[in-house]
Amino acid sequence: MTKFLSIGLLLLSIVFVSCSSDDNNSESAISATINGKEWKPTKINSVTLVKVPGYQQLFNINLQDNSIMLSLAFTSELTNNDGMPVKQYNFFEDPEDGQISDALFVNTYLYSNGNTLTEHFPKSGKITVTSIDIAKKTISGTFSFRSEKETSEDLKIKDTNPSSTPNVFEVTNGVFTNLSYTVTTSPAP
Template sequence: MKKLFGLGLIFLTILTTGCSSDDSNDVNSTVSATINGAAWKPTKKVGATLIKMPGQGQRFDISIHSNSEILSLAFESELTTNNAMPLGTYNFYEDPEEGQISNALFFNSYLIDGDTYTEHFPVSGKITVTAIDPVKKTISGTFSFRAQKEGVLQTKIVTPEVFEVTNGVFENLSYLVFTATP
């Protein structure tokens, strides 16, 4: 399978993935994480999308927004027929060892004065899907990732050299399903 359907496509899609209303999440969904040792929760949007690519596979994108940051998670699998991702763990390896397969990707971006800046790139990460309901179209799981600063794109805030997300949990996120036409 092509690496996550192409890094560029994912990066663009993940930053613009469909979201729920601007100021609230689905009342039954929750998301939380620890970022660089501090508790974090989204304050604005959570969007989740399953993109099915016949003949290629499928990718699941989750975009989690606060007032100042966006966490973007993407993972892929073989194509399923039930509009769901298989339960299990999906990993990102910067330099995979023999036998390791990267089937996940993670980004964090900063929201500053209406603009989005991505200064960190992933080093490692994993997302585990613990429950998915293809009828209600809800997904639950855990996530963590580590990213390193690759440059400075803005000077309004100082960003850390390492951006580390631990204890990430999402429960009952509603998702949309899209099927691409070949």
């Protein structure tokens, strides 16, 4: 749970300090299927590797269209280069013995009045880095995850928006190709 919390805190700090990138690599692409419908972002907000000396590193991909923002984050031990290991990273809601969550997925609804709503909690997910070019600072891979609304009455969020959101938010067939990323160093928490 502590590792999940540290991933979440690092993710939130990146989301709030990241800048929009308008100079995205023209060869980059990203797409997914969300609840059975094809989805492509209209904006890549940030693709960032944050290195925390003596601790770990976190890779964050933050993208959106006019109604949904996705944040994909995954961690690894600190490397000597400006890249992430090529492997699969997983989120487990209830890890079994030996399983460690090293990924986190957040979906946020965006409304035209400027309001946002994040009401789904991840249940499972994976992101696989299939290639990374440290010299060019580009990354490619696949992702999928499933999140659900909390059903506990104590945590239930009152839906005040005119259109309700589904109980399950499922992303399949997620693919990102040659996303340009930046590298930053952050002080240890």
